[in-house]
Amino acid sequence: MQAKAKLYPKEAAKLLREKPGVREAVTGATLHFEEGRKKAYGEIDAEAFRERAKRVKDHLLTHLDHYLELAEKRLRENGVQVHWAEDPLDAHRILREVVARHGVKRAVKAKSMLTEELGVNPLLQSLGVEVLETDLGEYLIQLLGEPPSHIVGPAIHLALSDIQRLFHQRFGTPLNASPEALAAVARKVLRDAFLTAELGISGANFLVAETGTLVLMENEGNIRLSTSLPKVHVAFVGIEKLLPRLADLALFLPLTARAATGQRLSTYVSLIQGPAKEGEEGPEEVHVVLVDHGRTTLLHDPEAWEVLRCLRCGACLNACPVYRQTGGHPYGYVYSGPIGAVLDPGLLGLEEAYPLPYASTLCGACYEACPVKIPIPKLLLTWRKRAVERGLAPIWERGAIQALAKVMESPTLYRLFSKALRGLPLPQHLLPLLRAWTEGRGPLKPSPRPFHELWKELEAEDGR
Amino acid sequence: MDARTRILSRIGHALKERPKALLPEHPHAPPSANPLDLFLKRLAENGAEGHLLGEERARKLLGELSQGLPGAAYGRGVPASFRLLPELPPEEAPLGVSWALFAVAETGTVALSSEDGRRAQLLPPVHLVLVEEGRVYPSLLEALLDLKALPSALGLHSGPSKSADIGQVMVKGVHGPGRLVVAVLQGSW
Incomplete structure (x- = not known):
């Protein structure tokens, strides 16, 4: 994805001026998420869960080379084809080969922020592959040609009336169609895609090193379908997504669900071990692409490396009074809100993203919400300090x-x-x-x- | 040098000076009373329907769900005595019946193995899952620690398919089944 993070202040002001409805939609949705999270944290000893999760991730990150090699070994034993990608070009090459080898005409995609980073959709389109986002929110914004505005709820900036208008134009549904009726239309289009696509593409919430298990969380069933029906499954996995042990999922699955959506567990969790065995339903081939794309640079950073613990739950976005005003689009990159403000300068380089660490009141709500205790407010100051030192702040x-x-x-x-x-x-x-x-x-x-x-x-x- | 070597060497370089963090032990699972009550309660909270039944009543439940239906899709592990309707391909079946590998009380979850199938678990609008009473674990931790071998894919299902992506209104049955019914079978199977 082409980053436009440098334009944040202008884009934020423009959005507030030209699309006042976005603030209302995003504030409503994020406050709802935030309420759910608080209730869900209140049911458990959240501090103990968060501290434990932080420690597991810190262990993983400080032994990352060991766990990557272990995961690769286990994946291969399970019959999974493992690839490594340093950047989008590597990822494109790998995907191009898969598409050519299997004569892929149609691909179904499960929501994945990493594939947004890598520009997977534009690549597939350039290869003549029809690609359909299958998460309902992702499907909506794909129809609109917009990027996601939230890690978990990519279409939260849209009001019901926006979606009614979109479906009226696209599918001829009445302008007052109910959410159920709209979802039924999308279900029909996408069901056909699941049954006919040759390729399923996903990200991963976790990759368990000890067993080589890919783990994906969702509520709709589109990820289970995308990874079960097409004959080939390609999963893009950021190298920081590993977990040491299978039983670590007993901590991370519920904690992520509580932080993201206030659930005890997501409706569907897929634990994927490899291709289908003889006579079983499921993909014939499973590929895992381990992606760096700036993560090793972040790991090297003596302060900012802690952002690599991020589970992409979106809790900090929901808690942020600044994000709530505009949603994610003005941030100009895949990751927005507080986590974007500390992650994007690391992934893109501070020169490309220096306005983002200023998009905060330093109120600290993001830290309180974070399930892995990333010190976001401290890191915002770190990046601001560096921006001044490097002369990036205006004279x-x-x-x-x-x-x-x-x-x-x-x-x-x-x-x-x-x-x-x-x-x-x-x-x-x-x-x-x-x-x-x-x-x-x-x-x-x-x-x-x-x-x-x-x-x-x-x-x-x-x-x- | 290939991408793998370069990535691993950058990681090695990045971690050279970094103190290693210890891996915490798993917590002890809290002792729990009969997990079945909690399981049924959690299923209901998740928007699913749960029943604790003997074989006779389980067949009756299946009979009720089958009323007026032309057929059903079955998981491989579903015993013959529960195959009341003619078998249909999952793409066409109005009902899917599966045999769960295990269940988890604290989250209201059934675990479905790819050895039982996949399409019958996902494509029909109604999904009936059968699980043995003795296979209900109190917690996810106990279930995972006890899991000896993983199938190609294990699906943890904790309710009906849902989404609030359209105007923040909760809609059921977006891609997967809009109705999840779980029958916990008493006795041994």
Whole structure:
């Protein structure tokens, strides 16, 4: 995927101006998710679960080479074909070979953020393969030609009326069709695709090293179908997705479900060991592509390596008051919200993503929600500090902050400047700092009297 | 050097200075009373239907579900005594009947092996799962620790297929069965 993270501030302002409905839809959906998560965390000793999950992932990451080699060995023993991809080009080559060898005309896809990173859909289309996203939300945004706006709910930015309009245009359903009726239309199209596709593509939530087991979580059944009906299954797995032991799933499956959707367990979990045995239903070939694409660079980072614990549950997005205003699109890359703000600079390079760590109030809600205790607020500051050190923050901003620090340290200067700002007409169109604020907002209107004067007055009244 | 070698060598380099973290032991499973009650309760909370039945009543339940249906799709492990309807291909069958490998009480889950099949578990709009009473584990941890060999694919099903992707409204039966019925069979099989 082409990253546009550099444009975040402009894109966020534009979205708020031009698509006010998105804020409402995203806020509604994320608050609902967040409520579910809180309730689900409340049923368990969430702190103990999170701490244990963090420790298992830290162990895995600090022994990653060992576990990757073990997973590869087990996968091969299970009859799975293992490939390694450093970047999208490697992944494309592997996929092209599979498509050519099996004469693939149609592919069904289970939702996978990694395949968004790798640009799997555009590649398949360029090869003349019809590719259908089968997660209902992914299918909706595929019809619209949009990228996902949330890790778990890719279409949460769409209101029911948007989807009614889309299906009316595409399938001729009435404009007031119920969600059930709309889902039935999608089910019919996609059922046909499941039964005729030669290739099923998925990501993975986990890959268990000890047994070579691919693990996928979902609620619709589209992943089970995508990995069961076509004769070939290709799974793209980020190298950080490993777990040491099969029984670790007893911790990670429920914890991920609770964090993501407030469920005790996702409706469907697929534990995939390999191709179908003689006389069994299921794919003849299973391929696992182990993908780096920036992850080893992150692992090398003495601070940011901790983001590799991420389970992609989306809980931090739901908890974030900044994400809630716009949804994921303005972030300009696959991963948005708080996790995107700390992951994308690592995956893309800070030069490509430096505005994202600023898309936060540092309120800390993301850390409270994170099932693997990624210190997101701390890492946001880490990336901001690096952005300033590398001169990525605009020069006027650095000057402005230094001046502000001087003014704030001296009561005399502070009073002088605040008086001047209140007294003078603000040259709002001249100062870039003010322009960034006034774009898409009303002009700044300073209070006629400063706070410290009002405060003094209140104190005097209280004293009486 | 191929991609594998380069990736592994970068990892080795990245981890050179990093202190190794210890792997925590699995927690002890809390002692549990009869898991069957919890299992049935959780199934209901997940939007599925659960029944604890002897063979006679289980056949009666199957009879009720079969009312007016032309046939059903069966998993390989389903005993002949539960094959009341003519067998249909799963793509056409209005009912799928499966034999579960095990079940988990704490999450309200049935585990379905690819050795039993796959299509009958996923394509019909109604899915009846039979599971032996003695195969219901209290917790997921106990079930996984006890699992000796994994089939090609193991599906953990904890309710009907559902999605809230359209306007945040919960819709059942999006791709998989919209109705999941579990019969826990008393006695040994």
